[in-house]
Amino acid sequence: MLKTHSCGELTKKNIGTEVTLAGWVDRRRDHGGLIFIDLRDRGGIIQVVFNPETSKAAHKKASGMRSEYVIQVSGKVASRQKGTENLKLATGEIEVIADSTEILNPSKVPPFYINEDIEVDENLRLKYRYLDLRRARMKKNLQLRHRVVKFTRDFLDGKGFIEIETPILTKSTPEGARDYLVPSRVHPGKFYALPQSPQQMKQLLMVAGVEKYFQIAKCFRDEDTRADRQPEFTQLDLEMSFVDEEDIICLIEELFIALMKDIRPDIKVVQPFPHLSYAEAMRDYGTDKPDIRFGMKFQDLTDIFTKTEFSIFRKVIDQGGRVKGICAPSCASYSRSQLDELNKFVVSLGGGGVVTIALGSESGSLDKLKLDDAKSVVTKFLSLEQIKQMAQLFGARAGDLLLIIAGKPKQVDNILSELRLEMGRRLKLADPELFSFAFVRHFPLLRWDEEAGRWEAEHHPFTSPWEEDTALLESAPEKVRGKHYDIVCNGYEIGGGSIRIHKSELQRKIFRLAGYSDKEIDERFGHMLEAFQYGAPPHGGIAIGLDRIVMLLAGEETIREVIAFPKNQAAVDLTFDAPSSVSPEQLKELHLRLREEE
RNA sequence: GGCCCCGUGGUGUAGCGGUCUAACAUGCCACCCUGUCACGGUGGAGAUCGGGGGUUCGAAUCCCCCCGGGGUCGCCA
Structure with a gap:
């Protein structure tokens, strides 16, 4: 090693010892006579003093050093002179008196600050990601991510799980997201697909008798990005045999509570985690991933408005729409322009x-409350009784503001849900020191796809229906509940899983409902159906979005901040400039010809 | 594909029709400085204001188009 210690590990106990350090120049303070260099390596920062009286040669070399030069320093650890200690620095009571030094490699002036935590254009950060990752924020995030993964591995290992890798080159399936395809050289015209998740593989591992499997699994979906979505992301994927819903849910709750205690003991967690049914979540929050750090639940006002003369809402209701609202506490004093802003917000959402x-x-x-006190464009269509009736539904108090949306049921839920979050932000209702985990359960198994004219799995087609609902599969598929559960945290869906179907016949029935012919089923899923005929155990599992949970733990707004080399919104890797063109020879080898785009 | 927001020295910002020959901070370069720690001091270099077109006597500033980036809807079994 070119060093005996890490900068950050030195303490008062090392005073008097000769050390050799190596790292980067974080900052140089040249006093003409004395030169101070803050030397940085992964472990931290320590002050190095170059005094010409100690070593003229070292002092001379130090005067040529600049930010981000890679240097090696040998010297003695010393206590700092009285009154010059720096309490802001972990190593601020000591320093290294240099008696020799080498510049291992100089550095160009970096395109942005490494030693200051200021916002820099993300393009630039991603182009020079290797410099960005030197910065304290990213270093911290990478280390945090490592600790989360390490903790999870240890936790699951302790529970008897074994980690098994599954292939990245696998088979394209028609369901779900768009696949990333990899052309086969050996088989002209054929393609591998990158896995959207190891779903089928982990189920086959259950048939194989593994009983408890997990994997930190890379997954790929060729869909548009979001702040919390990348084309390539990481799941904590796990599966167990001989379990029902409660077993997985309890395991995950235990994992997250232990993880929070280890990684972010400063953050409050409500336990046990609340359970919401899908129907409750949709009724109260209009979304299946509610932020339940605050209330402001929806109320359905359709019945009240049916009885009014307010024709705009009446018309919406007549066409099958709904009227729903939320109550913003103490917002009755909102000004004209504040209300206009909210209206604009709603219009911008469609x-x-x-x-x-x-x-x-x-x-x-x-x-x-008198009718004159209630300020609204609709008071002339409402009676005092009706206003009080609404206020009562919300449990509102004088001084509150009711926000009401009318439209198609799904649209009302979407918009009011966003409006609720917006009001939550404005009123700072969500405690930033709280992680509100919750399980969302009792999802419908199937959803009617209007365009395709067939049933589609709400989650995925391997989810088991509730036993007592299986009879309804023929008569009323929409009423069948699935053994599916999501885990949400502060408004983010951080994971989802289910108890799977483990019997061939039931599995085939679900595929048929999804509009597949028996021939298609055998072609695409024959391996699964056959496997289920060789003693497949009852099994189920869950997949946790690792990037998202690390993002939340790091207090970041996007998962790009917790991924070493992320892609941007256009799915481009700016560090490597991928994707890129390939040579005609490569294409030929893969039996591909590029088509002219219109 | 739709909608919204952003683009000014290396970096981060200000300027929002004339006072801009573009300001401030920091970084960079040179010199001075033996206890600083976001060291300090003096001096200096550094920007066709993302690109193009238009309106105007006059555009960083207003309008249109394009490019790049971000957010979001669609999409994400």
Whole structure:
């Protein structure tokens, strides 16, 4: 090694010892006579003092050093002179008195600050990701990610799970997201697909008798990116045999509680994790991944507005629409322009607008509320009774503001859900020191696909229906509940799983409902159906979005901040400039010809 | 593909129709400086204001198109 210690590991205990350090120049303070260099390596920062009286040669070399030069320093660890300690630095009570040094490699002036935590254009950061990763924020995030993965591996190992790798070159399946394809050289015209998840492979591992499997699995989906979505991402994937829903749910709850305690003991976690049914989540929050750090639940006002003369809403209702609202506490005093802003927000989401009712100017009980006190464009269509009836539904108090949306049921849920989150942000209702985990359960097994004219799996076609609902598969598929569960945290879906079908006949029935012919089923899923005929145990599992959970633990807004080399919104890797063109020879070998695009 | 936001020295910002021959901070270069730690001091270099077109006597500033980036809807079994 070119060094005896890491910069950060030195303490007062090392005083008097001769050390050799190597790292990067974080900062240089040249006093003409004395030169101070803050030397940085992965472990931390320590001050090195170059004094011409100690070594003229070392001092001379140090005067030529600049930021990000890679240097080696030998010297003695010393206690700092009284009054010059730096309490902001972990090693601030000591310093290294250099008696020799070498420049191992100089550095060009970096395109952005390494030693300061300021926002830099993300393009630039990604192009020079190797410099970006030197910065404290990214270093911290990479280490955090490592600890999360390490903790998870140890935890599952302790529970008897074994980690098994599954192939990256696998088979394209028609369901789900768009596949990334890899052309085969050996088989002209044929393609591998990169796995969207190791779903089928882990189920086959259950048939194989593994009983408890997990993997930190790379997954690939060729869909558009989001702040919390990349074409290539990592799942904590696990599967168990001889389990039912409760077993997986309990395991995951235990894992997350232990993980939080280890990684972020400063963050509060409500336990046990609340369970919501899909129906409850949709009714109260209009989404299957609610942020339940705060209430502000939806109320359905359709019945009330049916009885009013407000023709705009009446028309919506007549066409099968719904009217729903939320109650923003103490917002009755919102100004004209604030209300306009909210309306703009709703319109930008594709809504017609938001109707607001300000419940008086005073705060307190609503008993004394008069019709004149309720400020709204719709008061002339409403009776005092109707306003009070609504207020009562919300449990509103005087001084609150009702926000009401009308439209097609799905649209109302989407928009009001966003509006709820927006109000939550404005009113700072979500405690930033709290992680609100929850399980969402009792999803419908199937969803009617209007365009395709067939049933489609809500989650994936391997999810087992509830035993008591299987009879409904023929008569009323929409009523069949699936043994599927999601885990959500602060409004993010961080994982989902299910108890799987393990019997061939039931599996075939589900595929048929999804519109496949028996021939197609055998072609695409024959291996699964056959496997289930060789003593497949009951089994189930879950997949956790590792990037997302690390993002939340790191307090970051996008998963790009917790991925070493992420892709940008256009799915481009700016560090390597991928994807890129390939040579005609490579194409020929793969039996491919590029088509002219219109 | 739709909608919204952003683009000014290396970096981060200000300027939002004339006072811009573009400001500030930091970085960079040179010199001075033996206890600093975001060291300090003096001086200096560094920007066709993302690109193109238009409006105007006059555009970084207003309008249109394009490019690049971000967010989001669609999409994500």
